[in-house]
Amino acid sequence: SFVAVHAFDTNVNDITKLKNLNRENITQTSTNWTVEEYLRMADASVKDWFPFEQKEILRKSLTDGAGQIRSVSRLAYRAAMESGKLGNLHNSINHIFRETGDDASSSARVMIVCSIVGGTGTGIFLQTAIYMRDVLEFEFQRRNVLIRGAFILPDTFVLTNVIKGDEVESIRANAYASIKELNAITRNASGQNDEQNV
Numbered sequence: 418s419f420v421a422v423h424a425f426d427t428n429v430n431d432i433t434k435l436k437n438l439n440r441e442n443i444t445q446t447s448t449n450w451t452v453e454e455y456l457r458m459a460d461a462s463v464k465d466w467f468p469f470e471q472k473e474i475l476r477k478s479l480t481d482g483a484g485q486i487r488s489v490s491r492l493a494y495r496a497a498m499e500s501g502k503l504g505n506l507h508n509s510i511n512h513i514f515r516e517t518g519d520d521a522s523s524s525a526r527v528m529i530v531c532s533i534v535g536g537t538g539t540g541i542f543l544q545t546a547i548y549m550r551d552v553l554e555f556e557f558q559r560r561n562v563l564i565r566g567a568f569i570l571p572d573t574f575v576l577t578n579v580i581k582g583d584e585v586e587s588i589r590a591n592a593y594a595s596i597k598e599l600n601a602i603t604r605n606a607s608g609q610n611d612e613q614n615v
Contacts, residue, residue, distance in 0.1 A: 483536025490540025
């Protein structure tokens with residue numbers, strides 16, 4: 418079986434530090450806009466989920482990273498999709514299927530690995546899973562798509578003193594929100610809802 422590793426990062430400076438991956442296996446999930454500039458271009462549906470009333474967030478450059486703000490990562494990822502920045506990902510997938518010579522009936526397995534403490538991973542891990550399923554099923558005609566996740570939790574950073582002080586509450590809040598969001602989507606996909614478990 419063939420394996421491809423593809424990295425995503427919002428922060429352009431962190432991307433330059435990735436020495437073990439070719440540029441073709443990296444996607445910068447941000448564009449050269451500030452949050453405010455992108456919001457002016459985005460459709461009205463963004464206002465349903467993005468905290469646009471937070472003025473300090475509006476000045477933030479999308480290429481500077483999410484800065485532990487999940488919604489900024491999600492917004493940057495959306496902007497990257499709209500500006501065609503996911504081409505490298507499609508090329509990585511294409512390369513695997515070309516190398517294997519598999520027909521469209523074969524399965525595809527995806528493993529999403531990230532922390533759910535900062536902004537980038539927490540902001541896009543679910544969107545990436547949904548996007549990958551759609552791409553593999555519709556564009557690459559894969560019938561059996563299995564997507565799994567491995568997530569680094571806050572205690573990994575807290576107990577090793579990598580993150581301390583005021584940031585501890587922020588990373589725990591990000592992890593909690595991510596797990597709640599994953600739970601909600603999982604329950605929705607399985608046909609459950611809150612009323613059934615009251």
